[in-house]
Amino acid sequence: MKKKSIGCIVQARMGSSRLPKKVMSIIYENKTVLDCVIDQLSHSKLIGNLVVATTSKKIDDPIENHLQKNGISCFRGNENDVLDRYYQCAKKHNFETIVRIPADKPIIDPLFVDKVIQKFLESDIDYISTFHPPSFPIGSEVEIFNFSSLENAWKNASLPYEREHVTPYLYNTKKFKAMNYANKKNQSSIRYVVDRYEDLLLVKKIFSKISKRPILMQDILQLFEQEKSLFEINKNIDYDGKNMYKLLKKLYPICRSITGNGTRKTLKIISEQIPLIIHEVPTGTNVFDWTIPKEWNIKDAYIKAPNGKKIIEFKNSNLHVLNYSIPVHKTISLSELKEHLFTLPKQPDAIPYKTSYYAENWGFCMSHNQFLKLENGNYEILIDSKLKKGSLTYGEYYIKGKFEEEVLFSCYVCHPSICNDSLSGVVLAVELAKYISNLKQKPNYSFRFLFIPETIGAITWLARNQQKIKKIKHGLVMTCVGDSGPSTYKKSRQGNSEIDQTVISVLKDSKENFKLLDFFPLGSDERQYCSPGFNLPVGSLMRTMYGKFPEYHTSADDLNFVKEEFLADTFSKYLKVILKLEENYGKFTSNNNNKIIRKNKKLDKNDHVFLNLYPKCEPQLGKRGIYHDILGQNQDFVKEKAIMWILSFSDGINSIKDIEKISKIDINMLMEASSLLCEKNLIKEITN
Numbered sequence: 001m002k003k004k005s006i007g008c009i010v011q012a013r014m015g016s017s018r019l020p021k022k023v024m025s026i027i028y029e030n031k032t033v034l035d036c037v038i039d040q041l042s043h044s045k046l047i048g049n050l051v052v053a054t055t056s057k058k059i060d061d062p063i064e065n066h067l068q069k070n071g072i073s074c075f076r077g078n079e080n081d082v083l084d085r086y087y088q089c090a091k092k093h094n095f096e097t098i099v100r101i102p103a104d105k106p107i108i109d110p111l112f113v114d115k116v117i118q119k120f121l122e123s124d125i126d127y128i129s130t131f132h133p134p135s136f137p138i139g140s141e142v143e144i145f146n147f148s149s150l151e152n153a154w155k156n157a158s159l160p161y162e163r164e165h166v167t168p169y170l171y172n173t174k175k176f177k178a179m180n181y182a183n184k185k186n187q188s189s190i191r192y193v194v195d196r197y198e199d200l201l202l203v204k205k206i207f208s209k210i211s212k213r214p215i216l217m218q219d220i221l222q223l224f225e226q227e228k229s230l231f232e233i234n235k236n237i238d239y240d241g242k243n244m245y246k247l248l249k250k251l252y253p254i255c256r257s258i259t260g261n262g263t264r265k266t267l268k269i270i271s272e273q274i275p276l277i278i279h280e281v282p283t284g285t286n287v288f289d290w291t292i293p294k295e296w297n298i299k300d301a302y303i304k305a306p307n308g309k310k311i312i313e314f315k316n317s318n319l320h321v322l323n324y325s326i327p328v329h330k331t332i333s334l335s336e337l338k339e340h341l342f343t344l345p346k347q348p349d350a351i352p353y354k355t356s357y358y359a360e361n362w363g364f365c366m367s368h369n370q371f372l373k374l375e376n377g378n379y380e381i382l383i384d385s386k387l388k389k390g391s392l393t394y395g396e397y398y399i400k401g402k403f404e405e406e407v408l409f410s411c412y413v414c415h416p417s418i419c420n421d422s423l424s425g426v427v428l429a430v431e432l433a434k435y436i437s438n439l440k441q442k443p444n445y446s447f448r449f450l451f452i453p454e455t456i457g458a459i460t461w462l463a464r465n466q467q468k469i470k471k472i473k474h475g476l477v478m479t480c481v482g483d484s485g486p487s488t489y490k491k492s493r494q495g496n497s498e499i500d501q502t503v504i505s506v507l508k509d510s511k512e513n514f515k516l517l518d519f520f521p522l523g524s525d526e527r528q529y530c531s532p533g534f535n536l537p538v539g540s541l542m543r544t545m546y547g548k549f550p551e552y553h554t555s556a557d558d559l560n561f562v563k564e565e566f567l568a569d570t571f572s573k574y575l576k577v578i579l580k581l582e583e584n585y586g587k588f589t590s591n592n593n594n595k596i597i598r599k600n601k602k603l604d605k606n607d608h609v610f611l612n613l614y615p616k617c618e619p620q621l622g623k624r625g626i627y628h629d630i631l632g633q634n635q636d637f638v639k640e641k642a643i644m645w646i647l648s649f650s651d652g653i654n655s656i657k658d659i660e661k662i663s664k665i666d667i668n669m670l671m672e673a674s675s676l677l678c679e680k681n682l683i684k685e686i687t688n
């Protein structure tokens with residue numbers, strides 16, 4: 001029988017770090033999450049009164065307005081001291097027995113709640129709960145306590161945690177008679193609380209599959225037995241980033257490059273988690289304008305000071321060697337050595353990461369502080385490397401969906417001990433691939449994950465898979481996803497494709513700061529996917545972008561720079577993107593994706609339009625002597641930038657003045673670059 005003194009307080013607020021406004025999210029028809037909680041609890045035979053307790057902040061006004069319309073009592077109280085909010089609310093309504101239900105449990109079972117109330121009333125106890133430890137499904141939790149215990153806690157609890165979470169003082173301090181109502185078998189792996197976006201999708205599905213009201217726990221368990229695949233959507237998720245970080249730590253010490261055994265070893269470790277197909281493409285194979293280079297492997301390297309002491313050792317840090325160094329073993333003077341040393345005077349403690357893939361060279365990298373201490377004399381140097389015919393290795397994992405249209409995730413496996421740039425994207429890709437492959441119900445899209453060396457790997461894949469390219473409907477390049485910075489989204493060259501819109505909506509929904517960048521033809525492999533001959537809708541969702549953090553391409557981009565929590569946060573954003581693409585499958589219509597700036601516009605007298613003669617991927621500039629040989633950190637080569645912009649946007653439509661507008665590069669520099677490209681037969685002028 002209902003008793004006025006048995007009151008249920010449902011705590012609700014609009015703010016939520018993981019899913020803002022979740023309590024007002026629609027579950028079915030016009031029912032919100034909060035409405036569902038109230039509807040479910042209205043079937044209780046024992047609860048005499050129900051009040052929703054929210055905060056007195058303005059942001060929560062919509063909750064009170066909504067409740068007023070539906071004739072439900074609302075109590076406004078302290079935002080962070082939720083214990084005070086409960087106490088004041090219970091006191092005002094003269095509750096003797098208080099049932100506590102947070103509003104993120106829209107399928108709370110009223111008969112189960114009654115059972116727990118019954119148990120509480122029968123037993124001589126102050127507090128009962130159903131989740132210390134959890135044994136019932138997550139989303140079914142009930143807590144009940146009496147007013148005098150609540151008052152005692154309200155007077156004595158002092159830790160912020162105890163005030164914010166209402167009941168820790170009741171079950172932790174051993175001052176109260178507390179009981180756990182336990183399940184006969186542990187069903188806590190089933191989860192229908194609404195904490196995250198993927199939970200909301202599951203709960204919507206449960207409400208659409210079960211038409212009877214109220215929905216009882218046994219109904220959900222029955223549905224679980226019949227349709228286990230439904231419940232996969234919020235399972236197998238690396239919520240705390242621990243799996244990703246563990247893999248990162250394992251991969252970090254390996255000396256990788258664009259070819260060689262470091263990359264093979266990396267792919268082998270990844271294969272322990274997902275069934276990668278590993279491809280080997282022989283040295284000398286032509287891929288568009290490029291040729292697969294010789295394979296590079298290294299055993300050891302050091303510099304011995306005049307006193308015979310090794311001052312640089314490869315085994316201490318693989319960044320010490322210019323990546324792709326040719327073998328060398330000789331004794332040389334300090335001045336000759338200095339021509340092969342790379343340091344960062346502005347970051348004197350960090351070792352720079354430098355490469356010389358396509359111009360044979362050798363070199364060492366060291367901290368500038370160490371460099372300053374070098375004494376005159378003869379130095380013995382050794383680089384025990386091999387640069388020989390071999391192959392380029394990459395890994396690919398394809399998950400077949402219901403349809404052939406693909407979502408492409410691309411990350412690169414060519415950086416040695418560098419964490420945020422490169423490796424963070426790799427571990428995120430592995431975790432997402434695991435999640436998708438664990439789904440029992442086939443996704444609509446097929447998913448392709450590429451683990452490739454940057455630039456040459458993307459070019460190789462595109463060259464070898466031209467017939468598959470048209471199936472790629474969306475894509476993201478994954479890198480720089482584990483640092484503490486806010487999210488950055490670099491749009492695809494199309495700029496307004498479904499992937500662009502989807503990522504932007506996910507970032508907007510997050511209510512966090514984020515940066516949005518228009519496409520530019522420098523950066524990572526989006527350069528190749530978005531080259532004018534393909535113009536694929538591939539963007540890049542990062543945190544702090546490459547080149548924008550001082551640790552970039554240095555030894556400071558290490559295991560401390562990347563944190564579990566940021567990997568987990570990026571994971572949940574990628575997951576939202578995937579789930580939104582899946583939800584919208586077949587619904588998106590685009591009118592004109594191509595970002596054509598100067599359509600049907602008359603050309604100015606002294607303007608020019610060029611056509612890129614190598615539109616598929618970038619042409620190899622190095623072999624034509626128009627690209628710097630040593631790649632590394634924070635370079636600002638204006639002419640090279642101008643060259644990249646012209647190649648990327650000279651599709652026969654955009655003019656030099658259009659490119660000036662979007663690139664913000666001086667027109668004289670663009671003209672200079674275009675005449676160089678004409679001279680090298682990479683572009684030609686179009687005259688009409």
Ligand SMILES: [Zn+2]
Pocket residue numbers: 415421422546553
């Ligand atoms: Zn890099």
